[in-house]
Amino acid sequence: AQTIHQWPVAEIKAVGSPLSLGCTIKGKSSPNLYWYWQATGGTLQQLFYSITVGQVESVVQLNLSASRPKDDQFILSTEKLLLSHSGFYLCAWSPGEGSNERLFFGHGTKLSVL
């Protein structure tokens, strides 16, 4: 069975500090990977997606970057956090056989920027 693990579960960070969030998918080769951001009580905004190792596409510009160093790993990062980065970050994967498949979500990371 496939599993998705996000880390950390929660972070409290200072404005201007760096950030790195991670996501690992086990049990599925070559998945499509996605990062979403959710403001408190808000909708999900797609940030990035990746269909293969080393290739990441940006959907919106929020002073964040993403990388896919391995087939099963997706990293979200920034060198300088802003207050507006606070929220809930969700990693997701889909089977990778098309662009119209369901998403499998991780449990998310709650980020508080102070």
Added chain:
Amino acid sequence: AQSVTQPDARVTVSEGASLQLRCKYSYFGTPYLFWYVQYPRQGLQLLLKYYPGDPVVQGVNGFEAEFSKSNSSFHLRKASVHWSDWAVYFCAVTSTGGYKVVFGSGTRLLVSP
């Protein structure tokens, strides 16, 4: 551009009553539509998905949805709501040829005793 509108930010239903959560979409190409549910502090879980075919789709836990091309709608229904259905429900759309999945703003379902 693809978009999803969920006009009701909050819906309150009595336990045992029927439910309809509304979703309107716009898209280019063939739409693939989804309903997801989010429980507090968790990721989203799939309730059901629509791929071109039968307009009425059955999902988990007694949920169903009906696709209407003429109304650009994909409303979610349940015949009898349970207290455990208390959650936020998201409608989403994607289409062939891209990897962008667009979500609506969500509808918070409250279940009263």
